[in-house]
Amino acid sequence: MSEELRQKILEYLATVSKAKNRDVARAVGEEKRLVDKAIAELSKEGKVEYIYLDTSYVKLKDKG
Amino acid sequence: MGKETPMADELEKGPWPSFIKEIKRAAEKHPSANDLLKVVERSYKDKVTHWKHGGIVGVTGYGGGVIGRYSDVPEEFPSVAAFHTFRVNHPSGWFYTTKKLRQICDVWEKYGSGLTNFHGSTGDIILLGSPTENLQPCFDALSGIGFDLGGSGSVLRTPTGCVGPARCEWSCIDTLNVIYDLTMEFQDELHRPRWPYKFKIKASGCPNDCVAAIARADFTIIGTWRDSLRIDQDAVREYAEGGLNVEKLVVGKCPTGALEWDEKARELKLKPQDCVRCMHCINKMPKAVRPGLDHGATILIGGKAPILKGANLSWVLIPFIKLEPPYTEIKDLLLKIWDWWDEHGRTRERVAELIQRLGLKTFLRAVGIKPVPQMVNQPRANPYVFF
Amino acid sequence: MAKTDIGPPDFREMLPEVIKKNYGKWKYHEIVKPGVLKHVSETGDVLYTVRAGSPRLVSVDFIRDICDIADKYCDGHLRFTSRYNIEFMTPDKNKVEPLIEEVGKLGLPVGGTGKCITNVVHTQGWIHCHSAATDASAVVKAIMDELYDHFTSMKLPAQLRISLACCINMCGAVHCSDLAVVGVHTKPPKVDHEHLHALCEIPTTIASCPTGAIRRHSDKEIKSVKVREDLCMYCGNCFTVCPAMPLADPEGDGVAIYAGGKVSNARKPPMFSRLIVPYLPNNPPRWPEVVSTLKKIIGVYAEHAQEDERMGEWIQRVGWETFFRLTDIPFTEQHIDDFTHAVETYRTTTQFRW
Numbered sequence: 001m002s003e004e005l006r007q008k009i010l011e012y013l014a015t016v017s018k019a020k021n022r023d024v025a026r027a028v029g030e031e032k033r034l035v036d037k038a039i040a041e042l043s044k045e046g047k048v049e050y051i052y053l054d055t056s057y058v059k060l061k062d063k064g
Numbered sequence: 065m066g067k068e069t070p071m072a073d074e075l076e077k078g079p080w081p082s083f084i085k086e087i088k089r090a091a092e093k094h095p096s097a098n099d100l101l102k103v104v105e106r107s108y109k110d111k112v113t114h115w116k117h118g119g120i121v122g123v124t125g126y127g128g129g130v131i132g133r134y135s136d137v138p139e140e141f142p143s144v145a146a147f148h149t150f151r152v153n154h155p156s157g158w159f160y161t162t163k164k165l166r167q168i169c170d171v172w173e174k175y176g177s178g179l180t181n182f183h184g185s186t187g188d189i190i191l192l193g194s195p196t197e198n199l200q201p202c203f204d205a206l207s208g209i210g211f212d213l214g215g216s217g218s219v220l221r222t223p224t225g226c227v228g229p230a231r232c233e234w235s236c237i238d239t240l241n242v243i244y245d246l247t248m249e250f251q252d253e254l255h256r257p258r259w260p261y262k263f264k265i266k267a268s269g270c271p272n273d274c275v276a277a278i279a280r281a282d283f284t285i286i287g288t289w290r291d292s293l294r295i296d297q298d299a300v301r302e303y304a305e306g307g308l309n310v311e312k313l314v315v316g317k318c319p320t321g322a323l324e325w326d327e328k329a330r331e332l333k334l335k336p337q338d339c340v341r342c343m344h345c346i347n348k349m350p351k352a353v354r355p356g357l358d359h360g361a362t363i364l365i366g367g368k369a370p371i372l373k374g375a376n377l378s379w380v381l382i383p384f385i386k387l388e389p390p391y392t393e394i395k396d397l398l399l400k401i402w403d404w405w406d407e408h409g410r411t412r413e414r415v416a417e418l419i420q421r422l423g424l425k426t427f428l429r430a431v432g433i434k435p436v437p438q439m440v441n442q443p444r445a446n447p448y449v450f451f
Numbered sequence: 452m453a454k455t456d457i458g459p460p461d462f463r464e465m466l467p468e469v470i471k472k473n474y475g476k477w478k479y480h481e482i483v484k485p486g487v488l489k490h491v492s493e494t495g496d497v498l499y500t501v502r503a504g505s506p507r508l509v510s511v512d513f514i515r516d517i518c519d520i521a522d523k524y525c526d527g528h529l530r531f532t533s534r535y536n537i538e539f540m541t542p543d544k545n546k547v548e549p550l551i552e553e554v555g556k557l558g559l560p561v562g563g564t565g566k567c568i569t570n571v572v573h574t575q576g577w578i579h580c581h582s583a584a585t586d587a588s589a590v591v592k593a594i595m596d597e598l599y600d601h602f603t604s605m606k607l608p609a610q611l612r613i614s615l616a617c618c619i620n621m622c623g624a625v626h627c628s629d630l631a632v633v634g635v636h637t638k639p640p641k642v643d644h645e646h647l648h649a650l651c652e653i654p655t656t657i658a659s660c661p662t663g664a665i666r667r668h669s670d671k672e673i674k675s676v677k678v679r680e681d682l683c684m685y686c687g688n689c690f691t692v693c694p695a696m697p698l699a700d701p702e703g704d705g706v707a708i709y710a711g712g713k714v715s716n717a718r719k720p721p722m723f724s725r726l727i728v729p730y731l732p733n734n735p736p737r738w739p740e741v742v743s744t745l746k747k748i749i750g751v752y753a754e755h756a757q758e759d760e761r762m763g764e765w766i767q768r769v770g771w772e773t774f775f776r777l778t779d780i781p782f783t784e785q786h787i788d789d790f791t792h793a794v795e796t797y798r799t800t801t802q803f804r805w
Binding site: 375 | 452453454455456457458459460461462464465466470474475477478479480481490498500504505506507508509510511512513514515518521522527528529530531532533535537540557558559560572573574576577578579580581582583586588589592593595596599602616619620621622623624625626627658659661686688690691694699700701702704712714715716717718719721723733735736737758759790791792
């Protein structure tokens with residue numbers, strides 16, 4: 001997984017309270033499946049987490 | 065405990081086994097189970113629930129599998145102030161060794177309330193009630209004994225299948241294996257939510273559909289056959305001689321009139337082209353009538369409960385497909401469906417609702433399946449046709 | 452760090468020897484008596500199954516109890532059915548009666564086969580759910596105490612599947628059951644304007660409503676929402692997203708009953724359950740109105756349906772007008788559909804009964 005993509009995702013998530021993977025993919029201009037993979041990796045590393053409201057979203061870990 | 069919980073105590077009476085008795089058993093060792101009993105009593109008195117939803121709870125690397133639950137009266141019932149639930153992925157067909165079950169009991173006795181559902185309506189093992197700080201250690205222990213979390217939220221939910229070839233002569237597909245294989249293949253989809261809403265896969269071995277796949281799964285796999293029913297005429301005669309009214313209860317109930325009972329020859333005759341494989345004659349005479357031998361599955365799409373736009377039964381997508389490991393065609397189809405749904409679906413829109421909004425035609429094009437008459441009850445009546 | 456994504460245990464390691472040997476080779480089965488199945492294989496092997504009812508919400512000690520039985524009689528294997536029943540399996544006919552006896556000692560009924568009422572598929576209710584409009588476990592217990600004899604016998608025209616969902620989200624997907632009990636709220640959410648802004652995201656809250664009944668508050672000073680009560684059908688989706696919109700109400704909440712659904716393709720195709728009783732009150736701990744209504748419907752069905760006719764097949768044959776007449780249940784404006792698929796349910800023929 002490219003470090004650049006991971007960095008772009010983390011930077012985008014820092015600007016929003018929460019997002020769907022699809023929105024992350026659009027924001028970073030990358031293929032959805034690659035973004036899914038990168039977010040999965042980041043979650044296993046504890047850098048992002050998920051929140052369930054009306055649907056599930058991803059967010060930066062411990063970001064209010 | 066005495067008279068503290070009179071209404072709950074009432075539910076210990078009667079012949080059906082009592083869940084209150086079970087809560088009390090757990091309460092002997094777990095203060096949280098004791099508080100749960102009191103919360104339930106309180107709900108019986110107040111006639112409302114005392115649980116709150118929400119919060120971010122989970123274990124590292126997962127976006128589901130833990131349901132966050134908090135009491136709305138935490139001061140009164142501190143040991144259930146946070147009382148979260150684990151969904152634990154069951155083995156295909158809900159078969160267990162006692163060794164595995166005892167291991168899970170030991171883990172849950174250590175980290176949770178000692179209360180469970182075997183099983184939840186999702187099919188998962190439900191471990192009911194853990195404080196927040198125990199979630200990660202409990203998960204680690206579960207992983208240590210070979211269990212993993214099931215799905216919750218906008219993920220692939222825990223796939224389920226019927227008992228299948230393990231103990232049913234009617235199963236036309238290996239439900240246990242296809243469910244296990246898909247579960248293992250799509251672990252990431254099961255654990256990390258990325259879709260508009262939930263997606264369920266269920267597999268039944270025959271059209272009796274014992275896991276309600278047609279009503280409950282977005283992706284429904286139902287075993288079926290392409291050739292003719294197998295009829296053992298001697299066994300039919302045995303049923304007739306045993307007192308079964310073959311003419312009235314078997315032939316008379318065939319929905320398509322595909323059967324005939326030749327009283328003189330004492331033979332059950334079949335017009336194979338008229339049989340729609342409903343299972344009625346097989347259910348009535350399991351020793352005499354059996355599914356054909358050219359086994360496969362019908363794939364249907366879109367079954368769901370009412371939320372949001374109304375309930376659906378699944379629609380026929382592929383009338384017949386051979387279902388053999390490694391199930392490449394099924395996996396490719398699923399990926400295409402998910403890509404299309406994820407691209408176009410609105411928040412909380414199930415795949416069936418998206419198909420309704422954009423049209424079955426659009427969906428079929430997206431997943432590369434050609435229309436066939438088996439997909440519809442009847443063609444359209446209106447003249448508003450797009451070319 | 453624990454391993455992630457290992458998936459469930461491999462089912463092949465969970466299967467008893469006799470099943471491993473006869474996997475996919477079963478030839479036929481018979482119901483020896485209520486709760487006892489006999490499967491016969493092409494290989495000549497035989498497998499007996501004893502099916503027992505379970506309260507579903509069980510302690511780990513309960514699981515250990517049934518493990519003890521399985522260790523003693525079933526070489527350390529057991530399984531559960533899709534309706535929460537426990538199945539003990541053995542190739543040895545001589546173990547069947549002792550098994551039944553041991554199961555009885557635990558206070559569990561043996562049955563749930565054939566033309567019976569088997570275990571009730573249900574949700575969490577007041578045990579664990581935030582949006583429950585009724586309890587689940589208690590209602591199920593009250594129902595099964597009264598219908599117990601139908602679990603242990605096979606005297607009905609066909610199998611009768613009862614399910615219960617504690618709100619209209621219908622987690623348990625009860626919408627295709629012969630009889631479905633569904634918790635209903637009947638009052639719109641009460642908006643807590645003071646706290647809503649702090650607790651909820653307003654756009655998410657507005658978007659959560661399936662009928663578009665939630666709007667921003669008209670007064671811009673008040674950072675909250677308003678509910679158009681005429682559009683609200685009390686689903687509780689907004690409450691799931693926004694705790695400042697509670698809709699539980701001790702007097703308004705209750706139970707609706709639906710009938711005539713099925714999932715099996717046998718004879719008639721699968722069908723939805725339809726509304727028959729729009730509202731019965733929550734009356735803990737035993738919900739007598741619900742139990743007596745179900746008993747009455749089951750009694751009428753048992754008396755009038757033909758052999759092998761499921762509830763919905765019987766109703767289709769005799770017509771809903773006959774069903775309401777025979778059961779003496781009043782037909783009201785709530786019974787007439789006005790949601791997405793409504794018009795498909797309006798009658799378009801002069802054929803009907805009186």
